[in-house]
Amino acid sequence: MQWNDYRLVLAVARARKLPEAAEALGLTVSTMFRRIERIEELMERPVFHRERGIYTPNEVGDELCRAAEQMEQAAFAAERKVLGSSSLVSGTLIVTSSEVLGAFFLSRHLTDLASYHPGLDVQLHSGNEVLSLAHREADVALRSSRPMDSSLFGRKLSDIHWAVYGDAKSSARLSASSDFRHERFVGFSSSPFADHMSAIQRTVFPDGIVSLSSNSLVLTASSAQKGAGLAVLPMVLGEQWPGLFRLTEPIEQIAGELWIVCHQDMQNNPRVRLAFDALISGIERDRSLFVGDSV
Template sequence: MQASWDDFRFVKVVADRQGLTGAAEALGIDHSTAFRRLGAIEKALGVPLFERHRGGYTATAAGQAMLAVATRMEADVDGFSREVVGRSDVMVGELRITAPTSFAGTFLMPILADFSRRHPAVRLELILAEETLNLSRRDADVALRASRGPDETLVGRRLTGVGWALYGAAGQTFGRLGDERWVGLGESVAGGLFARFLARRVSPDRIALSLNGVAGLREAVAAGIGIGPLPCIEGDADARLRRLGDVEPELHTDLWLLTHQDLRRSARVRAFMDHVAAAMLPLRPLFEGRGGIT
């Protein structure tokens, strides 16, 4: 039996999700359908493709061989897709943008609205995510990404520095900050950068809440759960918050606008990147936190 392209893709999803439950969710099918499909593929090939364990599915030798082919096929398809989009010189079609979740409520929507008015034939898809999406796989075409150094396979431009400072709820008074209750981002965020920042300033028993995203962190500070570090673009603009100190140099990062090198000549990618870069110029002081303590 000759496996179809869809069979290779299905097996790769099962391997990537380490089982049928995650694969079914990713493919939008129910578990029983996924179970029957994998069984049919293995029966037709005459070999098992996975070993079943309580912790998930592990590819057999035959499964690994099939996965190697599927990975090459996926890379070829992604490369072809990027090449086609990269050669496009018309302002028509879909443009997928990814950005951190918190950006939607601060500055991004007015920029997207203005771009959409100027280029109504370009359909925008915004993917808000804290995790880093893969531009090589075209999970997105353009990424707004806070980073101290972007992946060398990507191209783009540094838009601005991003300053961070400590904030508390506006209606509260604060004494020695080390004696206050704190909130912060956990070990899983930015390689533990923010967790280490807190550890150097406050004992563990003073940390009231740890989160995995900036949007939730801002709400926690505003609710009075504790003081904590926030990007100045968000903290200074929120009337519920009060800045408690100068910009913290060790938390400084940069905001980058990135795309895959195969897409940089696409008319809609170029137009969007130019538009965002121009719109960001007057916002730089806000991002860098030059407003000072309130």
């Protein structure tokens, strides 16, 4: 068996279906099918259980997957070490963050890097999915909590405070001294932080009425700006959203942390250092957007 055969078995085991595995490897389904048949001929036994188009590795397949994963990890480690010791400021730099941090922080401080370094291809990825730094799905990540993985290198950039925001009418009617009882709020639903945020919102504003729910902080900010209700938002979003006004001091119970993180093998890579330096410098200019001043 060749390395590509191990990769194919692992891709099929992860995807469970040939079309998805073929897409991941850039192959056709017919090529995938022929290569699986060839592998099973080499092994002189089946590698997968097949049922209604679902491919599940059997005992032989599990052994091949374990070997493939070890090869994959070794390849990733070698690549990280080679890139980590590189002295060239060129190639691709992938930086990942949440949607809010991407739009309201990353884009403020990383978009000029490529103009200063023509050989650098900067790619910003935002979303709720966590890209792997070990597998080089991303080179640098912004995380909202301290990294616990010992293979990662990180630096705390700032605290993250949240506050209550409303539209112009709410701002004219309410003040920092208001108790917000029986005010309408835009709530959280179907999101990674929904239960946690809803519990905090009920604790801080027990008599608040949730009139609309959203699974996105961007949608929440937009809804509040259009008068759907008050919104509890991270200040980096609320302070920059047009038409929103802060109505409270930062809420202590919702304070978090902002960390910049990379794999420890990549911490001396020039591209990674550029991103670290740009964002460390950027947080000094944007500190008030994260922690705020008095209303």
